[in-house]
Amino acid sequence: MPGGQDPIRLIVAPDCMDRVATDFAAACQAAVAHRQRFAVALAGGRTPRALYGRLSSAPFRDQVPWSHIEVFLGDERAVPPDHLESNWRMVCEALLARVPIPPGNRHRPVAEHPDPRSAADQYSGLLAERLPHTPDGIPVLDLVLLGMGEDGHTASLFPGSTALETEDRWYVANWVEALGVWRLTVTFPVLRAARQVWVLVMGEHKAKQLARVLSGGGESLPIGRLVAWNHVTWYADPSAARDTRLGSATTGAHAKQRG
Numbered sequence: 062m063p064g065g066q067d068p069i070r071l072i073v074a075p076d077c078m079d080r081v082a083t084d085f086a087a088a089c090q091a092a093v094a095h096r097q098r099f100a101v102a103l104a105g106g107r108t109p110r111a112l113y114g115r116l117s118s119a120p121f122r123d124q125v126p127w128s129h130i131e132v133f134l135g136d137e138r139a140v141p142p143d144h145l146e147s148n149w150r151m152v153c154e155a156l157l158a159r160v161p162i163p164p165g166n167r168h169r170p171v172a173e174h175p176d177p178r179s180a181a182d183q184y185s186g187l188l189a190e191r192l193p194h195t196p197d198g199i200p201v202l203d204l205v206l207l208g209m210g211e212d213g214h215t216a217s218l219f220p221g222s223t224a225l226e227t228e229d230r231w232y233v234a235n236w237v238e239a240l241g242v243w244r245l246t247v248t249f250p251v252l253r254a255a256r257q258v259w260v261l262v263m264g265e266h267k268a269k270q271l272a273r274v275l276s277g278g279g280e281s282l283p284i285g286r287l288v289a290w291n292h293v294t295w296y297a298d299p300s301a302a303r304d305t306r307l308g309s310a311t312t313g314a315h316a317k318q319r320g
Contacts, residue, residue, distance in 0.1 A: 069275055070294045071305065077263060077298040082115040084294075085204075086124040088257065092203045093129045100192055102135040102247060102255075103156075104206040104216070105148030108263045112206075113155035122160060131166045131191065132157070135205055136217035136246040139180075139234075141173040170232070170245050177234035177243040184245065185232040199254040200231055205247070207260045211270055213282030215260070216252075217244030220282060224248060249286065258293045260284070265300040272304035 074080040092099040103109065115121055134148055142149045149169050157167060168187055174180035192200035207215045217235050218224055224235035227248045235244050252258055262271050270279070275295065279285030287293045297305075 072296050073302040077296055078111050078115045081112055081296050082121045086121055089125050093126045098129045098131060100131045100203045102133045102202050102205040103152050104135050104208055105151055106208045108208055108261045109206060110151055110155045117156050117159035127160045127162050130162050133168045134170055136244055137170045137172040139172050139177050139243040172245055181232045181234040181245050185230050188231045195254050199250050202255045204257045205252055205255045209260055209262050209284045213279055213284050215284045217246035218283040260295045262297045262301045267301045268304045271301055275305050
């Protein structure tokens with residue numbers, strides 16, 4: 062790692078979803094105490110779905126101040142909200158239908174819009190309108206949840222896609238050549254500006270890629286850009302972390318926040 066860089070914060074736990082849910086509740090409580098709200102960009106996928114199931118069940122359901130949460134999506138497929146592949150549908154089924162987050166605090170990208178670029182521009186404007194900003198005008202989320210694809214993508218920031226170099230918009234339509242589809246995704250400026258970013262990595266099939274990324278060998282991958290950031294926490298179960306050489310950083314109730 063480059064000289065002077067903060068150590069990578071990796072948390073490995075046998076029941077990783079319980080640990081993430083515990084940290085989520087603590088981070089939300091802290092944000093509400095300091096800023097009266099908690100703005101989070103949620104992720105799609107099987108691992109986040111498991112987290113949302115924990116958060117919407119006892120004991121975590123009663124520990125989170127749901128009425129102060131604002132929910133956004135880190136990325137979405139270009140499909141209607143009732144589509145089987147919709148991230149929003151999954152988030153609603155696993156979390157939003159089961160907890161008392163006010164309807165006005167639930168922000169869905171209109172991904173079924175016939176023009177994906179227009180849909181992304183609308184959501185970029187929503188982020189700018191609803192969130193506080195850095196001095197450079199970048200919207201600031203309290204927390205962004207991310208996963209790691211086996212190809213090194215995160216959110217819908219795929220290797221070789223044009224969205225990787227976007228610096229002047231907060232949400233974009235990204236054509237993914239390998240899949241032949243449009244995706245809507247948050248951009249790197251928003252990820253850099255967030256108070257916390259958590260990357261959830263579960264399963265033996267992610268072990269080699271996680272070890273490569275955390276050792277600095279994934280610098281050319283989208284997910285590899287996050288390794289140098291000191292506001293990122295990596296959560297892994299033992300099978301995903303088996304090849305890493307980092308110790309498990311488990312001090313503190315939750316990761317240190319900016320601001």
